[in-house]
Amino acid sequence: MFAQYLQIMGRLRGASAPGRVVVVGVLGACALVLGTAPPAWADVTMAEFPANGQPQQIVSGPDGALWFTLASPANDIGRITPDGTTIYYSIPTSSSFPQGIASVPDGNLWFTEQSAGKVGKITPSGAITEYSTGGFPTGIVAGPDGNLWFTEFNTDKIGEITTSGTITEYQIPTANSYPVLITPGPDDNLWFTERGANQIGRVTTGGAFTEFPLPTANSSPNGITAGPDGAIWFTELAGKIGRITPSGAITEYATPTGGSYPEGITAGPDGNVWFTEAGAGQIGRFSVPGVAASPSSLTFPSQPVGTTSQSTTVTVSNTGPGRPLAISGVTLSGANAGDFAINSDACTGTSLAVNGTCTVGVSFAPTAIGTRSASLVLADDALDSPQSLPLTGTGAPSADVGISLGATPNPVKAGRTLTYTITVSDFGPTAASGVSLTDALPSTVQFQSEGTTQGTCTTPAVGASGTVNCSVGSLANGATATVTLVVKVISTAKTAITDSASEISTSYDPKASNDSATVTTNVFGRH
Numbered sequence: 001m002f003a004q005y006l007q008i009m010g011r012l013r014g015a016s017a018p019g020r021v022v023v024v025g026v027l028g029a030c031a032l033v034l035g036t037a038p039p040a041w042a043d044v045t046m047a048e049f050p051a052n053g054q055p056q057q058i059v060s061g062p063d064g065a066l067w068f069t070l071a072s073p074a075n076d077i078g079r080i081t082p083d084g085t086t087i088y089y090s091i092p093t094s095s096s097f098p099q100g101i102a103s104v105p106d107g108n109l110w111f112t113e114q115s116a117g118k119v120g121k122i123t124p125s126g127a128i129t130e131y132s133t134g135g136f137p138t139g140i141v142a143g144p145d146g147n148l149w150f151t152e153f154n155t156d157k158i159g160e161i162t163t164s165g166t167i168t169e170y171q172i173p174t175a176n177s178y179p180v181l182i183t184p185g186p187d188d189n190l191w192f193t194e195r196g197a198n199q200i201g202r203v204t205t206g207g208a209f210t211e212f213p214l215p216t217a218n219s220s221p222n223g224i225t226a227g228p229d230g231a232i233w234f235t236e237l238a239g240k241i242g243r244i245t246p247s248g249a250i251t252e253y254a255t256p257t258g259g260s261y262p263e264g265i266t267a268g269p270d271g272n273v274w275f276t277e278a279g280a281g282q283i284g285r286f287s288v289p290g291v292a293a294s295p296s297s298l299t300f301p302s303q304p305v306g307t308t309s310q311s312t313t314v315t316v317s318n319t320g321p322g323r324p325l326a327i328s329g330v331t332l333s334g335a336n337a338g339d340f341a342i343n344s345d346a347c348t349g350t351s352l353a354v355n356g357t358c359t360v361g362v363s364f365a366p367t368a369i370g371t372r373s374a375s376l377v378l379a380d381d382a383l384d385s386p387q388s389l390p391l392t393g394t395g396a397p398s399a400d401v402g403i404s405l406g407a408t409p410n411p412v413k414a415g416r417t418l419t420y421t422i423t424v425s426d427f428g429p430t431a432a433s434g435v436s437l438t439d440a441l442p443s444t445v446q447f448q449s450e451g452t453t454q455g456t457c458t459t460p461a462v463g464a465s466g467t468v469n470c471s472v473g474s475l476a477n478g479a480t481a482t483v484t485l486v487v488k489v490i491s492t493a494k495t496a497i498t499d500s501a502s503e504i505s506t507s508y509d510p511k512a513s514n515d516s517a518t519v520t521t522n523v524f525g526r527h
Contacts, residue, residue, distance in 0.1 A: 049080065049084050049086060051068075051070055051074075051078065051086075052070065052073075052074050052076075052088065053070040053071055053072060053073055053074030053075075053076065054070065054071045054072055054074075055068050055069070055070055055071075055078070056068070056069040056070070056071055056098065056099050056100075056101075057069050057099065057100055057101050058101070059101050059102060059103050059109070060103060061079070061103055061109055061124065062103055062107050062108075062109075062124060063124040064081075064082070065079050065080060065081045065082075066079070066080050066081075066082075067079050067101060067103070067109050067122075068080070068101065069098035069099055069100070069101050069111055070088065070098065071097045071098060071099070072095075072097065074088070075090060075091050075093075075094055075095060075096055075097075075098070076088040076089060076090055076091060076098075077089045077091065077098060077101070077109070077111060077120075077122050077128070079126075087126070089122060089126040089128060091113065091120060091128060091130070092128060092130060093113060093116040093118060093130060095115055095116075096113035096114070096115055096116035096118065096120075097113065097114045097115040097116070098111050098112065098113050098114075098120070099111070099112045099113075099114045099137075099138050099139075100112040100137070100138055100139045100140040100141075100150065100181075101140065102140045102141050102142050102148065103142070104142045104148060104163065105142065105146065106146075106163040107123075107124065108121050108122065108123050108124070108163070109121070109122050109124075110122075110140055110142075110148045110161075111140065112137035112138055112139070112140050112150055113130070113137065114136050114137060114138060114153070115136075116130075117132060117133055117134045117135055117136065117137065118130045118131060118132050118133055118137065119131050119133050119137055119140065119148065119150060119159070119161055119167075121163075121165075129165070131161060131165050131167060133150070133152065133159050133161075133167055133169070134152070134155060134169075135152030135153065135154060135155035135157055135159070135169075136152060136153035136154040136155070137150045137151065137152055137153075137159065138150070138151045138152075138153045138179075138180055138181065139151045139179075139180060139181035139182040139192070140182070141182050141183055141184055141190070142184070143160070143184055143190055143205060144184055144188040144189075144205065145205045146163070147160050147161060147162050147163070147205075148160070148161045148162075148163070149182055149184075149190045149203075150182065151179035151180060151181065151182050151192055152169070152179065153178055153179060153180065154178070155169075156171065156172045156174070156175060156176065156177045156178070156179065157169045157170060157171055157172060157179075158170045158172060158179060158182070158190065158192065158201075158203050160205075160207075168207070170203060170207040170209070172194070172197075172201060172209060172211075173209050173211060174194065174197040174199065174211055176196045176197065177194040177195075177196050177197035177199065177201070177211075178194065178195045178196030178197070179192045179193065179194055179195075179201065180192070180193045180194075180195050180221070180222055180223075181193055181222065181223055181224050182224065183224045183225050183226055183232065184226060185202070185226055185232055185246060186226055186230050186231075186232075186246060187246040188205070189202050189203060189204050189205070189246075190202070190203050190204075190205070191224055191226075191232045191244075192224060193221035193222055193223070193224050193234055194211070194221065195220050195221060195222060195237075197211070197213075198213065198214050198217065198218060198219055198220070198221065199211045199212055199213050199214060199221070200212045200214065200221060200224070200232070200234060200242070200244050200250070210248070212244060212248050212250060214236070214242065214250060214252070215250060215252055216236065216238060216240060216252055218238065219236035219237070219238040219240060219242075219252075220236060220237035220238055221234050221235065221236050221237075221242065222234070222235045222236070222237050222262075222263050222264075223235040223262070223263055223264045223265040223275065223276075224265065225265050225266050225267055225273075226267060227243065227267050227273055227288070228267045228268075228271045228272070228273070228288060229288050229290065229383060229384070230245075230246070231243050231244060231245050231246070231383070231384075232244045232245075232246075233265055233267070233273050233286075234265060235262035235263055235264070235265045235275055235276075236252070236262065237261055237262065237263065239254060239255050239258060239259065239260055239261070239262065240252045240253060240254050240255065240262070241253045241255060241262060241265070241273070241275060241284070241286055243383060245384075251383065253286070255277065255280075255284060257277065257280045257282065259279045259280065260277035260278075260279050260280040260282065260284070261277060261278045261279030261280070262275050262276065262277050262278070262284065263275075263276050263277075263278045264276040268285070270321055271288065271290075271320060271321035272285050272286060272287050272288055272321065273285070273286040273288060274286075287321075287323040288321075288383060289318055289319075289320060289323050289324070289325045289354075289381070289382050289383075290318065290319035290320060290321075290382065291316065291317070291318065291319065291325060291378065291380060291382045291384070291385075291387050292316075292317045292319045293314055293315070293316050293317075293376075293378070293387070293389050294314070294315045294317070295314065296389065297389055297390040297391070297392075298312055298314065298362060298376070298389065298390070298391050298392070299392045299393065300312070300364040300391075300392070300393035300394075301393075301394075302393075302394045302395075302396045303364050303365070303366050303393055303394070303395060303396060304366075304395075304396045304397070304398035304508035304510065305366050305367060305368060305369060305395045305396065305397065305398040305429055305430050306365075306366075306367075306398045306429050306510060307365065307398060307508075307510065308341075308363055308364070308365040309363050309364040309365070309393070310363065311343040311344065311361040311362065311363045312361065312362055312363070313359050313360070313361055314359065314360045314361075314362060314376065314389060315357050315358075315359050316347050316352070316357060316358050316359070316360065316378060317352070317355070317356070317357045318352040318353065318354055318355065318356050318357075319354075319355070320354035320355060321354060323354070324351045324352060324353050324354070324356075325351065325352040325356075325380055325381065325382060326350075326351050326352075326380060326381045327347045327348060327349070327350050327351075327352065327358070327378060327379070327380045328348065328349070328379045328380060328381075329348050329377075329378075329379040330342060330345050330347050330348050330360050330376065330377070330378055330379075331376075331377045331379070332374055332375070332376060332377065332391075333374065333375050333377050333388075334373055334374035334375045334391070335373055335374065336366075336367075336372040336373055336374050337374040337375075338367065339364065339365060339366050339367055339368075339372045339374065339393070339395070340362060340363070340364055340365075340372075340374045340376075340391050340393075341362070341363050341364075341365060342360060342361065342362060342376075343361040343362065343363050344359070344360065344361035345360050345361075346358045346359050346360070347359070347360055347378070360376065362376060362391065364391075364393040366393060366394070366395030366396075367395070368395050368430075369395045369396065369397055369430055370394065370395055371392065371393075371394055371395075372392070372393050372394070372395055373390070373391065373392045373393075374391045375388040375389060375390055375391060376388070376389040376391055377389075396507075396508060397430045397431060397432065397433060397507040397508060398429060398430050398507065398508045398509075398510055399426050399427075399428060399429070399430050399431060399432035399475070399477070399505060399507045399508070399509060400426070400427040400428060400429075400509060400510055400511045400514070401424060401425070401426055401427070401432045401435055401475065401503055401505045401507075401509055401515070402424070402425050402427060402503075402511070402514030402515070403422065403423065403424050403425075403437060403501060403502065403503040403514065403515060403516060403517045404422070404423045404425070404517050405420065405421070405422050405423075405439075405499065405500075405501045405517035405518065405519045406420070406421045406423075406519060407419070407420055407421075407499065407519045407521045408421070410519075410521045410522065411521065411522035411523065411524055412489055412521055412522075412523055412524075413489075413523070413524060414489055414490075414491055414492050414493070414494075414523050414524065414525050415488070415489060415490070415492070416488070416489060417448060417486055417487065417488050417489070418445065418486070418487050418488070418489055418497075418521060419484055419485070419486050419487075420439065420484070420485040420486075420487065420499055420501075420519070421482065421483075421484050422437060422439060422470075422482065422483040422484075422485070422501050422517075423480055423481070423482050424437055424472055424475070424480065424481045424482075424483075424503050425475075425479070425480045426475035426476065426477055426478060426479050426480075427477075427478075427511075428477040428478060429477060430477055430507070431474060431475065431476050431477055431507075432474065432475045432505045432507045432509075433473075433474050433505060433506050433507050434473070434474070434504075434505050434506030434507070435455075435471075435472040435473060435474065435475050435481070435503060435504075435505045436469065436470060436471050436472060436503065436504055436505070437469075437470045437472060437483065437501055437502065437503040437504075438467060438468070438469050438470075438501065438502055438503075439467065439468045439483075439485065439499065439500070439501040440466075440467045440468075440500065441460070441465055441466060441467065441468065441485070441487060441499065442465075442497050442498060442499055443465050444489065444490060444491040444495070444497050444523075445465065445487035445488060445489055445490065445497065445499075446462075446463050446464060446465055446487060446488045446490055447459055447460040447461070447462060447463070447464060447465065447466065447468070447485070447486075447487055448462060448463075448486040448487055448488055449462070449485075449486045450468065450483065450484070450485055450486070451483070451484045452470060452472075452481070452482070452483045452484075453481050453482045453483075454472055454473060454475075454481040455470055455471045455472040455473050455481065456470065456471055457469065457470035457471075457483060458470075459485075463488075468483075468485055470483050472503075475505075489523055491523055492525060493523075493525055494523060494524050494525045495522075495523045496520050496521065496522055496523065497520065497521045497523055498518060498519070498520045498521075499518070499519055499520075499521070500516060500517070500518045501516065501517055501518075502515055502516035502517075503515055503516075
């Protein structure tokens, strides 16, 4: 039998506990009222107020009072002030068995009448209006669209009622689903339990349904609430607490006490999930650790292929509030995971206290030109494990362009022609762009002619000395370009002529030692 009292407060004597949690339950209501006792309290007082019936559900009203539904033998909506003053408002329809109640932004309270097949509205002054829905309306909540949404237990429908009383009903796809309770989700949809179909349902404000079967057969889902972690939490009368993400991923957790029969569930002010255990006579708490990474993604600046960036630090935090966070591993995954490296890892194998932090160092070493992407993956005992932190970077061209210089014949006779052969090569790892070369001819020779396998050159006039500049353009990895310069030796004495050439490119060049070349040619006289 239900206790016919509205349990608002009670008296607990004994040693005080700083931050003691005071949990007050209302039998038969599947609801929780949570508060935190100030550390200075030496004891906590609890008082019970007669309710003249079976109090079902309770909610804070817009007027600073608590409002509750009161069933057999009463048929009322009750209002109780914080000092215990109680007023009862009789529902016009007799034996309606009021159940769910919700406070709405329009300043009124709305409730379900299971036996009467109605939804009621009560103003803070006690004026009641009833709207016939049919079915067996049970749970009711304010929706993200400003309307009221409710379950119809025995007609397999979800109902919507505007604050002006216009009702729309949406048929759940699965027959005999028996929807029980309903909650607004973090995705601006409505989520509800289907006890008969053993499913969690989701309905958009436009009436589109998605249903998610539970892994455990015959688990009888009942209570449901939006959690502190962006997921939906629900109870299973078979002895489990369930969690479903907005995308539909379901995880179930068995309660420690067998036969606990969990019913009501809510997100507490401490960031944990609290639930009732009707079979065990207990209140349960599910501690939820939170994981945050700062920054939440890494974008590396353009990095030449074949080189490595500086290490960037990622700070991992246990945002709490539930319990320590055990981190079992930090890895890399994704299409270009090999282009990134974990340089330091102070997280793997650690247990982070609430608000504790650890760090991971990541660097970028692209193996190809263009956008490269991967993920830093954290494995831990948080509910949303593993967590992935996006990594991106851009591989820039990196080409080792080198130059060589040869002279024939060597030695050469004074007054004869000498041919300089300049070869520019791309040794990779990528193609090179904007390749050019320069050869400042020795003063002891005169330019005669030029030839190139690629690009164009500007030269001194025939018979003059000066500088040759050639624009080679782009070179593929492994490609070469050759420039030949024919000059006339004008020295008449025995001597040595030294020529130098150099190249540059607009691509990153990791090696400077082969960017210039020199050749010395011995000259012997005419006699």
